[in-house]
Amino acid sequence: MLAQLGAIALIVAPVFGLIGLGFIASVSGHLRERAADGLSEYVFGLAVPVLIFKTLAEAALPEGGQPWGYWIAYFAGAFIVFALGMLAAQRIFHRTHTEAVMHGFASGQANTVFVGVPLILQAFGPEGAVPLFLLIAVHLPVMMVVATVAAEGAGKGLSGAGLKKLGRSLAFNPILIGIYAGGIAKLTGYVPGGFLKQIFDMLAASAVPCALVSLGLALHRYPMRGDFAPAALITTLKLVVHPALVFALVQVLPMPKVWADVAVVFAAMPSGINAYLLAQRYKVGVAASAGAVSLSTVVSLFTVTVWFLVLGVG
Numbered sequence: 001m002l003a004q005l006g007a008i009a010l011i012v013a014p015v016f017g018l019i020g021l022g023f024i025a026s027v028s029g030h031l032r033e034r035a036a037d038g039l040s041e042y043v044f045g046l047a048v049p050v051l052i053f054k055t056l057a058e059a060a061l062p063e064g065g066q067p068w069g070y071w072i073a074y075f076a077g078a079f080i081v082f083a084l085g086m087l088a089a090q091r092i093f094h095r096t097h098t099e100a101v102m103h104g105f106a107s108g109q110a111n112t113v114f115v116g117v118p119l120i121l122q123a124f125g126p127e128g129a130v131p132l133f134l135l136i137a138v139h140l141p142v143m144m145v146v147a148t149v150a151a152e153g154a155g156k157g158l159s160g161a162g163l164k165k166l167g168r169s170l171a172f173n174p175i176l177i178g179i180y181a182g183g184i185a186k187l188t189g190y191v192p193g194g195f196l197k198q199i200f201d202m203l204a205a206s207a208v209p210c211a212l213v214s215l216g217l218a219l220h221r222y223p224m225r226g227d228f229a230p231a232a233l234i235t236t237l238k239l240v241v242h243p244a245l246v247f248a249l250v251q252v253l254p255m256p257k258v259w260a261d262v263a264v265v266f267a268a269m270p271s272g273i274n275a276y277l278l279a280q281r282y283k284v285g286v287a288a289s290a291g292a293v294s295l296s297t298v299v300s301l302f303t304v305t306v307w308f309l310v311l312g313v314g
Contacts, residue, residue: 008308011122015115016301018209022216036217043214047207048113049178052136054200055129056182057191069253074135074263075142077245081237082108082146088237093230095285098151102285103230105147106275106292107237112136113175114215115297116269118208119304120262123313131262137179139266144274151282218273219294231291234271238296239303243268247310261311268307270296 025031085107089100110116113136120132185191192200246267250260271292279289 004309004312005305008305008313011119011308011313012301012305015118015122015212018212019115019216019219019297022213023219024216025213026217026220031217033221036214036221039210039214040218043207043211044113045174047203047210048117049174049181050200051117051204051207052133052175052178053182053185054192054204055126056133056179057185059126059130059186067253067255067259069250069255070131070135070259070263071138073246073249073253073255073260074139074267076249077242077267078108078143079146080245081242082143084241085234085237086150088233089230089285092233095230098282099284099288101147101151102275102279102282102289103234104150105143105278106234106271106285106289108242109143109147109272109275110139110238110242110266110269111215111272111293111297112139112266112269114211114218114273115300116266118212119269120265121208123265123308124258124262127258128262131259132266133179133182135262135266137176140173140175140274144278147278151278215297219297227287227291230285230288231295234288234292235296235299238271238292239268239300243303243307247307261313264307264311265304265313268300268304270300 022031026033026036082104084104086100086104089095089103090097093103095103116136117132120128124132191197243264247264250263255263271289273293276286276289276293279285
């Protein structure tokens, strides 16, 4: 047990240590808000897409196709906590339909890029990269479409302009472009070589530390400002209920062990910043969403450790 905890600490401590370093740098004023914006844009727009492209281009895909149990296990859990978050917002906190959608989205939307990629690659290595990036490719579009349709479908029907805007944002999303490019490279057998490989290697190597420091800087921007009870409930749904549901499902659905473990850890990630950004767009549930992002990120240091213990990681 102690040996396993020590091994888990070697996985978790560097990840959350860099998040903490970014937070301290922001609080102390050593790095200002423009640094947070610039670093976040670099991570999201260049470093992580290159990391995804490079990993998928070089990865060994599973024989016999993708295990569909993997997708069912993850998204069944995600949609259940989405529905529970909405129900709690309406029945317990008496929020409007649109605000309830924001609560549900925050409950089911995981922080995949800034926490999920570093933690899962650190824990499972190259073997976990394929299930991780394949799920990232589907996760954002599915969750964003469901949340947007649910929010805009309230009362007066869907907004064509809103759905077109969503479609454009997804079509030109840098993370998805990296996934598509990596998939095409894999299908065509293209693997970067020479000086181009060196450039990609350096960019990919910068992705994880920059993402973690960027998240730490962002947490100073999204503090807890009221609405603590909904934020705490969202955090519980995201960090406890979602991974517990996925863990139960992967026990009965067929998939390789590493895919099952990646699904559970992916589900155990804190609420993503997209939850806050979507709430800002609709001007409802902003405090609860921002609070859930910050609170779930801090608490996930402990809950992820517990899930690693349950899964036997380390």
